[in-house]
Amino acid sequence: MTDENKQSKSQRQPGHFRGGKGKPGHNGPRRFASNAPAERRPDQLWIYGIHAVAAVLGNPRRKVLQLLATQNAASRLVEEGATLPGDLKDTSPRDLDRLLGSDAVHQGAAVEVAPLEPLDLDALGDARLVVVLDQVTDPHNVGAILRSAVAFGADALITTGRHAPAETGVLAKSASGALENIAMIEVPNLATALTDLRDMGYSCVGLDSEGTVPLEEAIRGDKIALVLGAEGRGLRRLTRDRCDVVARLDMPGAIKSLNVSNAAVLSLYLAHRHLETATT
Template sequence: MTDENKHSKSPRQPGHFRGGKGKPGQHGQRRFGSNAPAERRPDQLWIYGIHAVAAVLSNPRRRVLTLLATQNAAARLVEEGASLPAGLKDASPRDLDKLLGAEAVHQGVAVEVAPLEPLDLDALGDARLVVVLDQVTDPHNVGAILRSAVAFGADALVTTGRHAPTETGVLAKSASGALEHIAMIEVPNLATALTDLRDMGYTCVGLDSEGTTSIEDGMQGDRIALVLGAEGKGLRRLTRDRCDVVARLDMPGAIKSLNVSNAAVLSLYLAHRHLGTPTA
């Protein structure tokens, strides 16, 4: 229920969590893989698109290095409520195409930022709903999951330092600003983290098309950790073993599996309904 082949409104601000800048993962800053010239350095990245850039400019945890925008895009950012930095530089669409690559839908604006430092589990505080990714790496899927997580009031996304989604412009654009409104938790070992989450009072609900119970029945307790498996592989065995329940999304139609991001939307809705968490 969590990939193509097997598995099935104000966003909450990161200020709801205790903890400061957090601790970087064992392998240091996240690395960025792209053929575009703008994403070849590990200590910075370019985020583009009106919604994503407006969210960046409103996030006090972001360190903004450079903002490039056309005049029309700058006006749209102001309409979105963003405060433009003094160092705003005029740019043409052709300039941005050259910088970001022809495939990037930049809408006339791009901001160069330092990556967000990941937090650790101590930053969760009184969070009630978190999403755990077990080697889900496709940036479009991860971005879509982030957007749905923020929309349904999830507090954090938990990943490992390796085999995890990298923070790139593609991911940020797919998330449409959600990357700036959710705590990104990085752990050294996912199985250990799931044990820690259970000790913290979370019911760890893994999604799998062969789950032993329906996801509706799997929603239990006052704190939920939704665990989603990798595209094509699903949950790893040790991850499954550390979940409190492995649940399935029952689908009456001829197709019995969903893309991981689509499965996340349904699961987040059910978790939100179970917890009674307000979306606003």
């Protein structure tokens, strides 16, 4: 259900992170898929942009090492409801450009934080709506998916330890604070995790342009896991086999497939609407 997306231009960013909603979060860079996840986690990282920094400051699970902000950005953070630390360091846009790279849209604010520990499936608890990513690697897409997931009340996003995007400031900025408001779960094997989700009562719905049924008909049950495939090749065969159903989004126009983040928005809307109806 996804079109092939050009790999994003690499950024000179020191920041990458993820977090959880009401739970511990998780963090770790994934720049090289051949390395074990533990080898790719930094000791500290930078997050930038007003919404992302405000979300960090409002997350009690985050250990803030230092906050850099211009006077204007500091005022905007306060307007966002953030409580600024007493040791706030005044800075300039030029200094932040040098620190983060000229391509980073920092909006005058950056925060250095300690990484959070990863979660496993046991952290799902009574979660009803989760998103599962099968080797989706573009950080802009993952950030956009996270933002949509939080907007539609999803409880968690599940990825594998490998073949996931580098958790840089690009991803954090695209997520616009969502990384601090959803449980990020990392599993060693996606096929095994899907089997576990089914045992936990989730209806695992894979999305693919060649799915056997329309998505509207595939979404059912009280607990839903939406499974989205990688840009270009979509769901892997074993992932498809472990889903309860592989569904498609029927589109009347000349283009028959969507970018994975756009497909996520539509599927999250349908799943949220179904779950709301099921509880009324």
